[in-house]
Amino acid sequence: MTVGLFLTQALNGLQLGILLFLLAAGLTLVFGIMNFVNLAHGSLYMMGAYFAAAVFNWTGSFVLAGLIGVPATMLLGVVVERVALIRLYRRDHLDQVLATFGLILFFNELVRIIWGPASVYMNTPAALSGTVELFGLRYPSYRFAIIGVGLAVGIGLYLLIHRTRIGMLIRAGATHPEIVAAMGVNVRRLNTIVFGLGAGLAGLAGLMAGPIVSVQPGMGEPILILTLVVIVTGGIGSIRGAFYGALIVGIVDTIGRAFLPTLLREFLERSLAQAAGPAIASMLIYVLMALVLAIRPQGLFPVRHA
Amino acid sequence: MTSLLATVGLVKRFGGLIATDGVDLTVEAGEVHAVIGPNGAGKTTLINQLSGEIAPDAGRILLDGRDITGEPVYRRALMGIGRSYQITSVFPEFSVLDNVVLAVQAHAGHSFSFWRPLSAEAALIERARTALAQSGLAARLATPVAALAHGERRQLEMAMTLATSPRLLLLDEPMAGMSLAESERLVTLLATLKGRYGILLVEHDMDAVFKLADRISVLVYGRVIACGDPAAIRANPEVRAAYLGDQDAAVAA
Amino acid sequence: MSPAVRRRVDARVVVAVLLLGGLALVPMISSLIGGPFYITLFTRIVIFALAAVGLNLILGYGALVSFGHAMYIGIGAYAVGILSHHGVGSGWIQLAAALAVGAVVAVVIGLVCLRTSGMAFIMITLAFAQMFYFLAISLKQYGGDDGLTIAARSDFGVFTLASNTVLYYTALGVLVACLIAFHRLVYSRFGMVLRGCRSNERRMAALGFPTLRYKLTAYVISALVCVIAGMLLANLTKFSAPSYMAWQASGDLIVMIVLGGMGTIVGPVAGAVALLILEEILSGWTTHWMIVLGPAIVLIVLTAKRGIYGYLVERTARHAEAGASPS
Numbered sequence: 001m002t003v004g005l006f007l008t009q010a011l012n013g014l015q016l017g018i019l020l021f022l023l024a025a026g027l028t029l030v031f032g033i034m035n036f037v038n039l040a041h042g043s044l045y046m047m048g049a050y051f052a053a054a055v056f057n058w059t060g061s062f063v064l065a066g067l068i069g070v071p072a073t074m075l076l077g078v079v080v081e082r083v084a085l086i087r088l089y090r091r092d093h094l095d096q097v098l099a100t101f102g103l104i105l106f107f108n109e110l111v112r113i114i115w116g117p118a119s120v121y122m123n124t125p126a127a128l129s130g131t132v133e134l135f136g137l138r139y140p141s142y143r144f145a146i147i148g149v150g151l152a153v154g155i156g157l158y159l160l161i162h163r164t165r166i167g168m169l170i171r172a173g174a175t176h177p178e179i180v181a182a183m184g185v186n187v188r189r190l191n192t193i194v195f196g197l198g199a200g201l202a203g204l205a206g207l208m209a210g211p212i213v214s215v216q217p218g219m220g221e222p223i224l225i226l227t228l229v230v231i232v233t234g235g236i237g238s239i240r241g242a243f244y245g246a247l248i249v250g251i252v253d254t255i256g257r258a259f260l261p262t263l264l265r266e267f268l269e270r271s272l273a274q275a276a277g278p279a280i281a282s283m284l285i286y287v288l289m290a291l292v293l294a295i296r297p298q299g300l301f302p303v304r305h306a
Numbered sequence: 307m308t309s310l311l312a313t314v315g316l317v318k319r320f321g322g323l324i325a326t327d328g329v330d331l332t333v334e335a336g337e338v339h340a341v342i343g344p345n346g347a348g349k350t351t352l353i354n355q356l357s358g359e360i361a362p363d364a365g366r367i368l369l370d371g372r373d374i375t376g377e378p379v380y381r382r383a384l385m386g387i388g389r390s391y392q393i394t395s396v397f398p399e400f401s402v403l404d405n406v407v408l409a410v411q412a413h414a415g416h417s418f419s420f421w422r423p424l425s426a427e428a429a430l431i432e433r434a435r436t437a438l439a440q441s442g443l444a445a446r447l448a449t450p451v452a453a454l455a456h457g458e459r460r461q462l463e464m465a466m467t468l469a470t471s472p473r474l475l476l477l478d479e480p481m482a483g484m485s486l487a488e489s490e491r492l493v494t495l496l497a498t499l500k501g502r503y504g505i506l507l508v509e510h511d512m513d514a515v516f517k518l519a520d521r522i523s524v525l526v527y528g529r530v531i532a533c534g535d536p537a538a539i540r541a542n543p544e545v546r547a548a549y550l551g552d553q554d555a556a557v558a559a
Numbered sequence: 560m561s562p563a564v565r566r567r568v569d570a571r572v573v574v575a576v577l578l579l580g581g582l583a584l585v586p587m588i589s590s591l592i593g594g595p596f597y598i599t600l601f602t603r604i605v606i607f608a609l610a611a612v613g614l615n616l617i618l619g620y621g622a623l624v625s626f627g628h629a630m631y632i633g634i635g636a637y638a639v640g641i642l643s644h645h646g647v648g649s650g651w652i653q654l655a656a657a658l659a660v661g662a663v664v665a666v667v668i669g670l671v672c673l674r675t676s677g678m679a680f681i682m683i684t685l686a687f688a689q690m691f692y693f694l695a696i697s698l699k700q701y702g703g704d705d706g707l708t709i710a711a712r713s714d715f716g717v718f719t720l721a722s723n724t725v726l727y728y729t730a731l732g733v734l735v736a737c738l739i740a741f742h743r744l745v746y747s748r749f750g751m752v753l754r755g756c757r758s759n760e761r762r763m764a765a766l767g768f769p770t771l772r773y774k775l776t777a778y779v780i781s782a783l784v785c786v787i788a789g790m791l792l793a794n795l796t797k798f799s800a801p802s803y804m805a806w807q808a809s810g811d812l813i814v815m816i817v818l819g820g821m822g823t824i825v826g827p828v829a830g831a832v833a834l835l836i837l838e839e840i841l842s843g844w845t846t847h848w849m850i851v852l853g854p855a856i857v858l859i860v861l862t863a864k865r866g867i868y869g870y871l872v873e874r875t876a877r878h879a880e881a882g883a884s885p886s
Contacts, residue, residue: 228682279698282697
């Protein structure tokens with residue numbers, strides 16, 4: 001195990017963490033304002049990837065794929081919210097879970113009908129298909145760009161939430177929704193804006209993930225569940241929690257999968273290490289989540305309710 | 307002699323707001339100690355700390371001299387603290403009788419019984435009937451809670467609290483929303499309970515307070531500004547300024 | 560008991576008896592029609608009905624929405640698979656191992672999950688189920704992604720599950736036993752505590768109930784029922800697969816419960832029958848039947864709450880009312 005290999009995996013973990021952050025931020029914002037966990041968020045990510053792949057394969061332009069794909073996902077999100085989800089806000093959690101489950105089934109089948117069950121390929125954009133030099137090692141430019149874009153979005157979100165009027169309403173709505181409504185703010189429109197923002201972030205994540213993952217039916221749910229681990233570990237409703245939680249989960253998962261089997265081989269005999277290594281590595285982040293829950297059930301960086 | 311209930315320097319903050327500001331309070335066995343004060347004074351927060359639903363930031367709570375500050379809610383209930391809620395808290399899906407049977411069941415051993423139907427437990431049901439008769443609901447045993455009038459629900463609430471055979475009662479505005487007749491009935495009931503239990507009574511209904519209380523504490527912005535017998539409190543100028551004010555004219559008239 | 564309530568209770572018994580009686584006749588009908596297809600289908604239905612009834616204990620009666628109960632089905636299935644792989648074909652040993660592992664896992668996971676409530680509880684149960692799913696996939700020596708074939712069905716000494724009919728009646732027997740046990744349970748002290756926690760947990764604690772230990776016990780009981788269902792499933796298919804624990808499987812259980820009618824013991828059975836038969840019929844028409852099922856679930860959630868079982872009970876009660884003497 002070389003320093004170079006470790007650094008590469010660390011950067012991969014950071015990149016996964018950034019993608020998770022984009023998804024977690026949207027999910028946690030929606031939860032904070034509407035007390036509603038949208039399990040179909042993974043479907044928005046999937047649609048974002050499919051839209052981007054479709055436009056990219058049609059026009060050859062990654063930029064166009066982004067310019068069309070992300071707003072299309074936002075629009076889809078808003079439509080879904082207005083048509084289906086808006087009726088669920090006052091319902092109990094069981095109804096919300098079931099309804100979003102139904103939506104997941106619907107979208108997975110929809111993409112299967114339109115694009116078929118096999119993976120759709122999206123190539124890395126030509127401009128970013130090289131490598132960059134970082135601390136003496138070569139790292140794929142595209143993945144580095146993801147990290148860059150993600151951090152930029154993170155800063156943008158921070159500025160939005162903490163420096164703009166809309167952001168102030170979002171923060172107020174997350175801690176005291178009744179007061180915001182009483183102030184005469186159009187809560188319905190605020191909800192839709194927040195939801196659209198979340199959908200846009202999911203679409204962006206789908207766009208960026210397109211070239212490096214398999215774009216296929218059902219791709220959204222494993223990522224969604226990972227995102228749930230992120231927001232539970234980080235603190236539900238908290239953007240800071242989403243950010244740090246995502247980075248922690250991304251790095252622990254990537255480094256764990258890469259190095260735990262090797263590490264175990266130092267201590268255990270070979271066949272046992274070979275069996276246990278991948279098994280434990282796959283469980284690592286869930287064990288981490290369990291530990292956090294056992295010690296701090298509200299998460300590592302919970303929202304402070306007055 | 308140790309008090310039934312004693313708080314020592316109780317403090318609770320919510321962000322920048324101090325809800326409980328160093329409260330020292332005692333309730334003796336058999337007395338009714340009323341806590342009055344303007345809205346937002348922190349009365350419900352105080353009761354929540356005493357029942358265990360909120361943890362204080364500083365200070366101690368003693369039951370019969372024993373420190374219960376760290377005890378969870380259910381443990382305090384088993385030690386003899388009974389609490390009623392300002393907003394009626396019952397089991398809406400069950401019948402009136404089942405509500406009180408549950409209350410009795412909590413103090414009748416463990417509930418890891420999986421086969422025998424609860425309807426066969428005659429002892430529990432008898433105790434529940436007695437508690438309900440005491441609270442004036444004997445005629446409404448089989449009625450689903452949804453069909454009760456507001457005042458009857460408050461009676462049920464009280465019946466459930468009494469059915470747990472407590473030693474200390476924490477009553478959070480029990481007369482809230484009651485009609486004159488219902489309030490008078492409740493005052494009569496509480497008068498009969500005096501002497502048998504220690505009662506901490508949070509109330510806005512001054513008639514009831516001055517009729518029942520042995521001692522009154524006045525809570526303003528989380529601090530006890532006065533504590534004494536009803537006559538002393540009524541005459542206290544600080545209290546009149548902070549709270550009784552115009553009410554005093556109505557009481558004197 | 561008022562006449563209307565009595566009619567509803569009687570109607571419930573009638574519907575339940577018809578449902579279970581119908582299920583009891585399946586092997587006979589299946590052999591008349593010819594071919595093992597129907598008995599296999601209905602064994603599957605009975606197995607999932609059992610799992611759904613198990614989950615309903617905490618979901619319908621305890622308001623604990625676990626989106627991860629399929630992992631206990633997986634534990635049961637893999638107990639049979641792994642032990643069989645190592646040459647242990649005794650059903651009793653497999654059962655003991657499955658229940659032991661299932662109980663330990665349920666206690667640990669239950670303790671962690673029950674520290675939360677509401678939506679967080681749902682998300683965390685989903686996450687842990689996913690963890691087991693990935694764990695099963697990573698166990699390369701036990702089939703990994705492809706799953707594990709089972710050489711022979713469980714041998715219980717006096718009988719084996721090798722015959723399709725024996726397996727069917729074993730599963731049905733377990734289901735009926737579970738229904739009877741749960742019917743007693745929900746009206747016992749324990750059942751009332753569980754339902755009280757669903758109704759108003761804050762008040763339960765204030766009355767003096769240590770609510771966590773009762774919720775955990777209920778969670779473990781429901782998990783073990785799913786473990787047994789998993790054992791039966793592995794016997795039916797002679798296969799243990801990670802897909803038994805996929806998140807969709809947990810979702811399907813919840814759909815069965817809601818479809819059949821929550822808040823009743825027998826409801827999930829009707830839901831399992833309805834969902835799986837619907838899937839059979841729809842998949843015969845088109846491979847894309849999911850696109851119908853998805854929105855159908857959404858619609859059901861938004862409109863009907865009583866479920867199929869509730870509807871049937873209502874119909875039967877009104878029938879009885881029409882047939883009764885004029886009041």
